Amino acid sequence: MPSTPVSPLQAEVNRLRLELETLQANNAVEPIEIGNYLLARLEQLKVTKIFGVPGDFNLGFLDLVEDYRTIDWVGNCNELNAAYAADGYARVKEHSIGVVLTTFGVGELSAMNGIAGAFSEMVPVLHLVGVPSTVQQGSKAVLHHTLGDGRFDAYLKAAENITISQGLITDKETAASTIDRVLTDCITKARPVYLTLPTNMVFERISSERLKIPLSPAWPLNDPDIESFVVEEIMKLATSAQDDMVILVDACVIRHGVRDEVNDLVEKTGFPVYAAPMGKTAVSETYERYGGIYVGSVSHPEVKEKIESAKLILSIGSVKSDFNTANFSNRSIPSRTVELHSDHTKVQHAVFPAIGMKQLLPRLTARLEACSVAARNIRIPDPSAVVPKENNEIITxxxxxxxxxxxxxxxxxxxxxxxxxxxxxxxxxxxxxxxxxxxxxxxxxxxxxxxxxxxxxxxxxxxxxxxxxxxxxxxxxxxxxxxxxxxxxxxxxxxxxxxxxxxxxxxxxxxxxxxxxxxxxxxxxxxxxxxxxxxxxxxxxxxxxxxxxxxxxxxxxxxxxxxxxxxxxxxxxxxxxxxxxxxxx
CATH class of the missing domain: 3.40.50.970 (Thiamin diphosphate (ThDP)-binding fold, Pyr/PP domains)
Known part of the structure; x- marks a missing residue:
């Protein structure tokens, strides 16, 4: 997630340029250590902190980190906490990623609970692991931090279940493309990724030419004809609802970088907007058309009535987990619900794969803006909280x-x-x-x-x-x-x-x-x-x-x-x- 938004078309151009650079790579042009190549990419992604715990298989890379001008090492007390810290860093610094560095085996397993949480909640985190040399791995040496049976892929197999993409640096020729692929997956899919850096690869020198091309999210372009059809279908439902529509925002508005598009939608259309628990603060809670939190049977009665009686619910980025829906008590009736997601759109019972909300939202806003006069007449609940007067000193x-x-x-x-x-x-x-x-x-x-x-x-x-x-x-x-x-x-x-x-x-x-x-x-x-x-x-x-x-x-x-x-x-x-x-x- 670069600091400057990149169009899907520009992202695809950048990807193709990187592929060309892979074919044309010339190690004689501005050579750079593989470890510093990775740090340069992280700097481009606005990373300034790396969390983790030192271990013998990552110490060489840590020398480079400590000497790197714009990135600081944050030594944690254990790897689990370091993974949690990388998660929190990425959530607040939305146009960057979190990075946690661990050592092979004992360190990476300790961090995995934190990485699994980032995967579950869609947070972009790089789990970087310092591993034994390629020679040691190839000979299946019985090293410390191994299971003693020569298996060097055991921890990778575990990581495959809780990361969206994995990269193993094994040689100079493919190191840069492996790093770029994994980081691009991280920023595109908003999920953790796993990358290993062998001790003998840290200081190997490669071409720095690819660094001239910034990484950018490779969001696929919506098919324009299908997208137009989807917009028309949504407009038919909006017309049929006679402007009795509510907007419900959730976690993926934050995770998949559509805050600006959603804010544009709610401000230009004036439809009442509510949030699911995981989407709290996805839209401003001081906005005059914000009505509060909807969480099924746990909602305040007026919020529950407004959502569940609406003729059309425009649900954006929903996560249908038990706590987020009060044990699945949200009444999302398909016949009057439109769901927008990062990689598909659902209109009533019909699912449209590869029609993502990032590009769909601006087109939908342009069409729905005409409804704004009527939409602003829809009354919303007052979400303010009043401090109760309790006749005792007990903190309740x-x-x-x-x-x-x-x-x-x-x-x-x-x-x-x-x-x-x-x-x-x-x-x-x-x-x-x-x-x-x-x-x-x-x-x-x-x-x-x-x-x-x-x-x-x-x-x-x-x-x-x-x-x-x-x-x-x-x-x-x-x-x-x-x-x-x-x-x-x-x-x-x-x-x-x-x-x-x-x-x-x-x-x-x-x-x-x-x-x-x-x-x-x-x-x-x-x-x-x-x-x-x-x-x-x-x-x-x-x-x-x-x-x-x-x-x-x-x-x-x-x-x-x-x-x-x-x-x-x-x-x-x-x-x-x-x-x-x-x-x-």
Whole structure:
């Protein structure tokens, strides 16, 4: 995903030029080490951080990384957290990719849960693995980090299930084309890719001529005749619906780079727009025609009625997972639904392969714009959240999330752990140009800590505002080490730790009073002092509404001049409205 949008036609021209360069490659022209060739490509993709853990099979490449002027090495505490960080970095820095570097075997297997999450949630991440030399692999040497049986493809076979494309660098002649192919797949398909770099290939020199041609997403061109037919079919449905149409946006609007096209559609047509949970912040939640979150039976009644009674639903980039649809309770009736996806379009019961939304949306907007006068007369629900008046000082989920809504600022990046935090923040409209990160489909608890690290780096580079993490005490215990990396690099997130004595989301599902949902209670306010210089951080514990409100209203706290951790004491068995409904379903 280059910083400057590239047309599908230009992308195809670039691809063909690269193929020609492969045939004409001349190693005498500006030779460059294979490792530096890869770094140059990452620089072109606006990558400035590489996450990971050093290991003997990647140390040679790390020498090049450390000496590279525009890319920094971020040493993580373990490979799993590094993969989470690369995921968070890519989500915030939408026109780039995340990169995680591991060593062969032990390192790459440790990272695979994080890579699988990025695959599940469609996040472009390069998993780069330093591997033994081609000579060692060819002789099937019994090396450390192997399974002891001479199989050097065992980890590749595992990676094939959780990456969209794989590349093995085995010789000088094909190294550049292998790198380019894998990176192009990553930015085109918005999924993780896997690339191995043998120790004896890192410093081999190849032609740098291909670097003159930028990589670009190779989006296929829509067939113009079929696309025209699809537009006409949608317009027939829109006419029949007499402008009673709603727009429902979801995760793939973000993942497949159509925010601008969708915003153009909703602003020019004026149709009411709602978001599925995974699509939260895909459109501005301060936009006057935004009506809130639709999540099937868990939705607020008025939102549910507006969506499910509409004569036509224009669904853009939907992900039909259980949590995203409240256990599949979304009432998406095919006879009155049009679905736009990155690689196909569905109009009622008819599916049109290879008609992608990137090119279809502008044509559809041009036609639907004529409906704008009538569309703007359709009433929408008020999505605002009011802080309730509760006659006690207990910090409850009913109170805390609307109260937090008043603390958020435009361009904040908010990271919400899968659990009480994410379900609590669903109903809270977020400010202009804010970003919400969550992992609702993969749902690996502890993901948010590493993701916050990556996000905080991306926030620095993109001109966004604060990085704010909400996480439960149970989830934080899985990946807490990355707080030390945040301190080492001078990052300044605000971390809210919900202390309710264990895994509350699990208690909502099963085992309300079971010991397996309990955890050890840590001294949370002492953590930052253990992990780094105490003068670079500040920690708090709040027990009451008054204490929390006073902290949120403090100018010095809100300015986030240093990393801050806030332990929020909450009652066991209290949970947000949406989580209670979801778990009961």
């Amino acid at each position: 989920h009913t109170w805390i999330w609307p109260r937090m809504g008043k603390f958020f600022r435009p361009k904040d990046v908010i990271v919400a752990e899968t659990g009480t935090s994410y379900f609590g923040i669903l109903d809270i409209p977020l400010p202009e140009k804010s970003v919400l990160l969550s992992q609702m489909l993969w749902g690996s608890i502890g993901w948010t800590v590493g993701s916050t690290l990556g996000a905080a780096f991306a926030v620095r580079e993109t001109g966004l505002n604060r990085t704010i993490l909400f996480i439960g005490d149970g989830s934080l215990q899985l990946t807490v080490q990355e707080l030390s990396v945040m301190l080492r690099h001078g990052l300044k997130p605000i971390i809210f730790v919900i202390n309710n004595g264990g895994y509350e989301i699990e208690r909502c599902i099963r085992g309300r009073h079971r010991k397996y949902n309990d955890i050890s209670n840590w001294k949370w306010t002492g953590l930052l002092g253990v992990f780094g210089d105490p003068s670079m951080s500040q920690s708090y514990t709040v027990h009451t509404k008054t204490e929390l409100s006073a902290l949120l209203d403090s100018a010095s706290f809100a300015e986030a001049g240093k990393i801050q951790l806030v332990e929020i004491m909450m009652q066991m068995h209290d949970a947000p409205r949406a989580l209670k409904l979801q778990s009961s379903a």
